[in-house]
Amino acid sequence: MTMMEPRKHGDASDGTVGGRQSRFEGKMKVTGTATYALEYPVENLAYAVLIQSTIPAGRVVKVDASAALAMPGVLLVLTPEDDLGLKLSADWGGNKPADGPYYPLPREVQFNGQSIAAVIAESRELATEAARLVRITYEESKHVADLNDPNAGEGKLMEPLSVAWGNAEAALAASPVRIEAEYSTPREYHVAMEPHGLTAKWDGDQLTIWEPSQWSHGMARMYSEWFDMPYENVRIISPFIGGGFGSKGQPLAYGAVAIAAARKLGRPVKLAVTRPQNFTSYGGRAATRQKIALGATEDGILQAIVHRGASETSLDADWPEQTGAATSILYKVENFSSQHRVVPVNSVTPGALRGPGKNPSAYGIECAIEELAYKLGMDPLELRLKNYADHDYQSGKPWSTRRLREALTEGAEAFGWSRRSHAPRSMCDGKTLIGWGIGCGTFPVIRAPSEAMIRILGNGRVEVVSGAIDMGQGTYTILAQSAAEVFGIPVDQVEVHLGDSRLPGSAIAGGSMLAGSIMGAVHKAAVAARDELIGLALSDASSPFRETGANTLNFAEGRIAAPRGETPSLTLADLMSALKREEIEVRRNTLPDGANAQEQLQAWTTMAKVQGPTMGDYSMHSWCAHFAEVRVDEDFGTVRVSRMVSAFDCGRLYNPKLVESQWRGGIIMGIGQALLEEGLIDQRNGRTVNNNVGDYLVPTNSDIPDIQVISVGVPDFNASALGGKGVGEVGIVGVAPAIANAVFHATGKRVRDLPITLEKLL
Ligand code: MCN
Ligand code: MOS
Numbered sequence: 001m002t003m004m005e006p007r008k009h010g011d012a013s014d015g016t017v018g019g020r021q022s023r024f025e026g027k028m029k030v031t032g033t034a035t036y037a038l039e040y041p042v043e044n045l046a047y048a049v050l051i052q053s054t055i056p057a058g059r060v061v062k063v064d065a066s067a068a069l070a071m072p073g074v075l076l077v078l079t080p081e082d083d084l085g086l087k088l089s090a091d092w093g094g095n096k097p098a099d100g101p102y103y104p105l106p107r108e109v110q111f112n113g114q115s116i117a118a119v120i121a122e123s124r125e126l127a128t129e130a131a132r133l134v135r136i137t138y139e140e141s142k143h144v145a146d147l148n149d150p151n152a153g154e155g156k157l158m159e160p161l162s163v164a165w166g167n168a169e170a171a172l173a174a175s176p177v178r179i180e181a182e183y184s185t186p187r188e189y190h191v192a193m194e195p196h197g198l199t200a201k202w203d204g205d206q207l208t209i210w211e212p213s214q215w216s217h218g219m220a221r222m223y224s225e226w227f228d229m230p231y232e233n234v235r236i237i238s239p240f241i242g243g244g245f246g247s248k249g250q251p252l253a254y255g256a257v258a259i260a261a262a263r264k265l266g267r268p269v270k271l272a273v274t275r276p277q278n279f280t281s282y283g284g285r286a287a288t289r290q291k292i293a294l295g296a297t298e299d300g301i302l303q304a305i306v307h308r309g310a311s312e313t314s315l316d317a318d319w320p321e322q323t324g325a326a327t328s329i330l331y332k333v334e335n336f337s338s339q340h341r342v343v344p345v346n347s348v349t350p351g352a353l354r355g356p357g358k359n360p361s362a363y364g365i366e367c368a369i370e371e372l373a374y375k376l377g378m379d380p381l382e383l384r385l386k387n388y389a390d391h392d393y394q395s396g397k398p399w400s401t402r403r404l405r406e407a408l409t410e411g412a413e414a415f416g417w418s419r420r421s422h423a424p425r426s427m428c429d430g431k432t433l434i435g436w437g438i439g440c441g442t443f444p445v446i447r448a449p450s451e452a453m454i455r456i457l458g459n460g461r462v463e464v465v466s467g468a469i470d471m472g473q474g475t476y477t478i479l480a481q482s483a484a485e486v487f488g489i490p491v492d493q494v495e496v497h498l499g500d501s502r503l504p505g506s507a508i509a510g511g512s513m514l515a516g517s518i519m520g521a522v523h524k525a526a527v528a529a530r531d532e533l534i535g536l537a538l539s540d541a542s543s544p545f546r547e548t549g550a551n552t553l554n555f556a557e558g559r560i561a562a563p564r565g566e567t568p569s570l571t572l573a574d575l576m577s578a579l580k581r582e583e584i585e586v587r588r589n590t591l592p593d594g595a596n597a598q599e600q601l602q603a604w605t606t607m608a609k610v611q612g613p614t615m616g617d618y619s620m621h622s623w624c625a626h627f628a629e630v631r632v633d634e635d636f637g638t639v640r641v642s643r644m645v646s647a648f649d650c651g652r653l654y655n656p657k658l659v660e661s662q663w664r665g666g667i668i669m670g671i672g673q674a675l676l677e678e679g680l681i682d683q684r685n686g687r688t689v690n691n692n693v694g695d696y697l698v699p700t701n702s703d704i705p706d707i708q709v710i711s712v713g714v715p716d717f718n719a720s721a722l723g724g725k726g727v728g729e730v731g732i733v734g735v736a737p738a739i740a741n742a743v744f745h746a747t748g749k750r751v752r753d754l755p756i757t758l759e760k761l762l
Contacts (some may be wrong), residue, residue: 057109071133112688183292300386310342312343333393359732538553544570652713677754
C-alpha cells in the first residue's frame, strides 16, 4: 500500500493523468525523424509491385510474364499459377476454418482491383515497368457493380442483427403522426496519409515485418498461421503510423505476397501499395441504404421505430455495416424492430472505418428524428429531450453513465440554439441561407485485456513497454502520463516503447478500446513496480529509509520521502543507487489471476476475450451531440459548414488536449462524409473511378470552420480501470446528420443520400 496525495485532474497542464501534455511523437512525425515502415534501411532489398485485376468478375486464364521476366533486373513474377504454400488462418475471433490452402493471388476474380500477380525486381521502377509488360488473359463473367446495380437483389438477412421488442408494426400503424424515409450513404475510404505496404525479411526461420499495424500481436498471429510457423518466430515492428482509421488491423493479401516472395528469393522484399491500389487492397466503408419509419403521438412521444437497412458486401464474406447499430439505443421507445441485410457485390470485402455501423446508423435515425420534429412543428432539441432514454431499451440494462442530456443542453447553450427560428429558410445573411441542425452520436465501450511492463532504471528513468500501437491517437503520451503520475516524476523522465509484437501483449488500437485497456495495464504494472521499490526501500540494509519505521513512502514532485519527512527525500536515481539496483522490472496484465500462457496469448492475438458494451450489469457507451451551422448559396448550390459545437460524454479524459484533437478529427471526417466523400463506381466494370486523393475528396483546412468541443463526462469506473470511455470514434458519429439537418433548415430541401453535393441542392 502506498499513500499518494490525491492530485487534481482535468485542468492540469503537467504530465499526470488528466494533464494537457502534447503528443510525444508529434514533433518527430512533422520533422521526419519518426521512421515509418517503408523507411527502415534494410540491405539487399528487392522491390515488389502488385498487379491488380482489370475486370470485376471472372477467371485468370493465362498470365504471360515472358516479356517482364526478360527485362534485366526482374527477379520473379508471382501469379495464380504459383502455389505459395500458405494455409488459411483463423479469423479475428480466433475461429479456425477447416484446414486449407490460402491463395493471396487467386485465379478467380471477384472484383476489379483484386491482387492477382506481383513482379519483384532490383528496383521499384524496374518492377513497375515490368508489371506493365505482364499480359493477363481473362475469361470474364457477369458482375454486380454495387448496391445500386439493378441485379444486386435484396441480399441476405443477418439474423443475429435483428432486434425487436414490443410490436413495432402495429404501434406504427396506430400512431397519429408518422414519417417514413430512405437514406443512403456511398462507399467511403480511409485515405490515411501513409498508404499500405511492408518490408519483409527472413533470417532462417525467423520473420521480421515492418508494416503499419493497428494490432501488432493479432497481425503477427495471422501471418504465423498463413506461413504455418510458430507465433514467436514472427515479429511485426510498427512504432509510428501515418493514420489507420480501421484499415490496418489485419494482414492483407499483398503482405502474404511480399513475404512469400522474400522466402522464395532469400532476400528481403519491400512492397509499397500505390495510392490507387489502396482503394481495393482493403475495403472502405460499405455503401448503405436504410428505411426508417417513426410513429409518434401528436405531442411528440415516440411510439414505434421500424428500421430496415442494407449494406453491400463482397461475394465471399458477410461484412455488415450495421445500419441499426445506433437506432436501438438513442431514444426511449416501447416498440422497436430493426433488420439488416447484406448484399453481395463484386467488390473487395468492406472494412471497418472510424465508427463502423454507428456512423451510417446515426445518419439514418438522426435525420429521421428531425424529419419527425418538422412534421410535428416541434423544436428538434425538445423532441430529443422529450424522448430521452432513461435506460438501454435494447438490453434492458441501466446505463453506467449517460450524460447525453447534458451534452444536448450544454451544447445548445454554447451554440446559442435558443436564438433559432424554426421554419426552414427563415434564417439568412443577405442572400446566404443559414441553417442549424443537431445530430447525436454514440459509440460502445469495448474492453479487452492487455499487458504492460514497467522498468525502473538505475538512472532514475522509468520505461513503459507494450506492444500497443500509437497511430496518432496519443497512446505514447497518455501511457507516459500514467507512469509519471504513479512515480510522481516529470513526464519526460518516462520513456514509452510501443509498436512491436515482441513486446507485452495488447488490445487492438481499434474499436476505441485501446486507451481504456492499456491504461489499466500500465497503471497496474506501475503500481506494482512502485510497491516493489517501496518494499526494498523499507527493508534493504543499505536503504536510507530502513530505519524510519515508515510503512510506506510518498512519491511526489520527482522525490521519494517517508510520509512524515523524517529523512531527506531522494530521487528515484538516488534510491536505486542506494539499493544498488540497476533495474526493477515488473510485468502485469489485466486478465483474471492465474491465466496461463496459452490463455494470455489468445487474449492478445484474437478477439476472443473482448467484451462488448452490455457484457456486465450496465450498458456502457460514449455519447455526443453535434450542433452544426451551415451557410448555403442557392445560386451555386454550395454548402459551407460555418460553425460546429459538439458536446461529449466520454467519461474521464486522460489527456483533454489529445481528446479534443480526437474529437475534432472525427468531426472533420464527418464534415467530409456529409459534403464530399463518395467512392464512384463505374457500373460497366465495377472500377472505383476516383481512386486517388485528387479525385476522392476529403476536407482541407479551408473547408473546416471553428469547431468548439465540450466535455460533459464524468469518470465511469465500470467502463475502465481509470474511468475513461472510448474517444477515438464517437466524434464522427452524428456529424453528417447534423449537417444534413442544418441544410434542410437552411433550404427546405431534404437530401437523404450522402454526400450533399451541389447538384442535389440546385
Ligand atoms: N483518450 C483519453 N481519454 C480517454 C480515452 C481516450 O485521453 N478516456 C485519448 C488518448 O489520447 C487516446 C485516444 O484518445 O490515445 C484514443 O483512445 P481510444 O478512444 O481508446 O481509441 P484507440 O486508442 O483504440 O484508437 C483507435 C481509434 C479508432 S478505432 C480509430 S478508427 C481512429 C482513432 O482512434 N483512428 C485514428 N483515432 C485516430 N487518430 C489518428 N490520429 N489516426 C487514426 O488512424
Ligand atoms: Mo477503428 S474503425 O475501430 O480502427
